[in-house]
Amino acid sequence: MRPPMRSLSIALASALALTACSSGGDAEETTAGAAACAPSSGPVTLTYTTWIPGIDNVVKVWNEKNPNIQVKVQTGPNGNGGTYANFFNQLKAGNAPDLGHIEYDALPSFRVQDGLTNLADCSEVTAAKDQFVDWTWGQVTFGEQNSVYGVPQDAGPMALFYRKDLFEKNKIPVPTTWDEYAAAAEKVKAAGGYITNFSQSDINQFAGFAWQAGGRWFANDGTKWTVNLQDEATTKVANYWQGLIDKKLVSSVPPWTTEWDNAYNTGQAWTWTSAVWGANSIMSGAPATKGKWAVAPMPQWTAGGTVAGNWGGSATAVFKGSKHPYEAAKFALWLNTSEEALTLLNKEAQLYPATKAGAKLPALSEGVEFYGGQKIYDVFATASTQVAPDFVWGPTMTSTYATASDSFKGAVSGSGTLLDALKTTQTKTIENLKSQAIPVAE
Amino acid sequence: MKNANRIAPMLVMGAATLYFLVPIWWLLVAASKTRGEFTSTTPLWFADFALIDNLKELFAYGDGVFLRWMLNSVVYTGGAALLGTLLAAMCGYALAKYRFPGREAIFNIVLSGVLVPATALALPLFLIFSQFEATNTFWSVFLPSLVNPFGVYLARIYATASVPDELLEAARLDGSGEIRTFFTISTRLMFPALVTIFLFHFVAVWNNFLLPLIMLGEEKLFPVTLGLYSWNTQVNQIPELRMLVLTGALVSIVPLVIAFLLLQRFWRNGLGSGAIK
Secondary structure, three states: OOOOOHHHHHHHHHHHHHHHHHOOOOHHHHHHHHHOOOOOOOOEEEEEEOOOOOHHHHHHHHHHHOOOEEEEEEOOOOHHHOHHHHHHHHHHHOOOOOEEEEEHHHHHHHHHOOOEOOHHHOHHHHHHHHHEOHHHHHHHHOOOOOOOOOEEEEEEEEEEEEEHHHHHHOOOOOOOEHHHHHHHHHHHHHOOOEOOEOOOOOHHHHHHHHHHHOOOOEEEOOOOEEEOOOOHHHHHHHHHHHHHHHOOOOEOOOOOOHHHHHHHHOOOEOEEEEEOOHHHHHHHHOHHHOOOEEEEEOOEOOOOOOOEOEEEEEEEEEEOOOOOHHHHHHHHHHHHHOHHHHHHHHHHHOOOEOEOHHHHOHHHOOOEHHHOOEOHHHHHHHHHHOEOOOOOOOOOHHHHHHHHHHHHHHHHOOOOOHHHHHHHHHHHHHHHHHHOOOOEOO | OHHHHHHHHHHHHHHHHHHHHHHHHHHHHHHOOOHHHHHHOOOOOOOOOOHHHHHHHHHHHHHHHHHHHHHHHHHHHHHHHHHHHHHHHHHHHHHHHOOOOOHHHHHHHHHHHHHOOHHHHHHHHHHHHHHOOOOOOHHHHHHHHOOOHHHHHHHHHHHHHHOOHHHHHHHHHOOOOHHHHHHHHHHHHOHHHHHHHHHHHHHHHHHOOHHHHHHOOOHHHOOHHHHHHHHHOOOOOOOOHHHHHHHHHHHHOHHHHHHHHHHHHHHHHHHHHHHHO
């Protein structure tokens, strides 16, 4: 979700581009693999690469029940930390695992490189559509007919984490709209804090804001990609945060650092608009603030609105070249829809399920002590149903993030604005698509 | 004047020492803290001493997978450095002491290998190993790690300088075979150089991160560098890993420190005697 070593993944990606030139395509395999979602005869062994911690304990449950479909787990660093690059290398070398863990924003790049098996022919998969929260299904189908490029696994619906104690003490009402949020920011500043920390180097949070506001960065009409990082909604979001930055109402500590943790731990930053997994980030980063936080719905652009953004989430995909797509799909469905698997995934890795039923897991219905006993997951369950289903990621997100992160840093330190940064990112992204021979509509 | 001459270098050395030791000091201090104190207390001084707890947690996490990684690292590095040093020594010795056609060509090719970084070779190696369906195995990391062109270079230079042809001639006259001569006479004379090669090789393999990253998917085969890196990429989701990564990093430098402490005596000798000749 949050790559700590972008430079590495870029290095790997460019190394990949070099080999891409030298190896031929496997066009003939494409159709054969997709059409045949038929059960294999006899026992099969599947390989599954993921970096979910504790996944062994989940897979063990499956293996005990399915002696004829044994799953072997392989692991590594997170996607952008090297595992995606490994997937691409393995696809080129023809030894990709049967199943892989891929975040939503990386799925299109695998699709563009023809690395995924279309599961639309697996009737069990298409039948499961209604079990998933609508927008998560949109993330694996790309809004196209007859295509399912993975089974949604987890989601990152966003909400507002805030320091309940400080808001109450200073008699600041909890903001429900972004206007109120900006007004609250002034009061928080007057009380000696920052309302939040603007994430300058992790663009996913900003993407979540844009997603909520109605920004649609990428579109694909089947042949060509449209890139629109400066649409009306995104411009609005950029101007909004630029305003807060200009007035010095937000801090800009680099995210995911100890300084950043410390800002929350010492009460210097009062709110964080983040995804459901952020609940754990605060618990771990700011242990001294136990019991002082609460969760409210994400501030809205129009009063009374009910729209949420999303930050993160991933799918289980079946790679091209898997000899057992039927069994692989069957396992992926069990992993991501059965209550036992979802409960275990939540327990081992705090994954927040992408299914409608998953949001009602017992573990997600309890009050959380760190948040003063509030049933925080109820807020996220509602938020998850409010995420717009038609947000599409582009096929070169790694480089888009890298460019945006570099130019956002510039904007935060005073050279240029967030809007300039988006413009640069737009230009660079289109250049990047073209350099990879991906057709772009202009 | 004389004092000033002495003080300036001492200052520079002192600053350099501090510069190199502070990160290790930081690591030691950080690894001894609890997660809460890690962000909230002074980074360069101790808070509650929780190193023992951290160590216990480290070795218990994931069924003791960390210990396995340490062992893997020692086997990959120790094994590869020993065998690699032997191969480099034989190769360098042969290039120095035997005359045969193409000798300089071979030497130049080996030498140009020094210029190719291991990083650039990882991907081609992956594709080659894929052809043999040997990726994700012990050998996929171990075999490439044996290669050490710089060691060959060093061994040749040192063999030329320290193994006299007359001695070899005498050994031959006494009926010693070439292999026996190499092991009983030449390696002894080359020993300081071999230690140097061993240490360089040891450090290079220990730090070669990209090769295992690309080759391995089986957690049980990971070297400690890759294992810690994998954990570190998940710190945001699984916060308790942060302390494990820090403690693990501290533990993982111990073998390197031991290797250097044990071997530095030879190393110093070697470099010194080489300089006089």
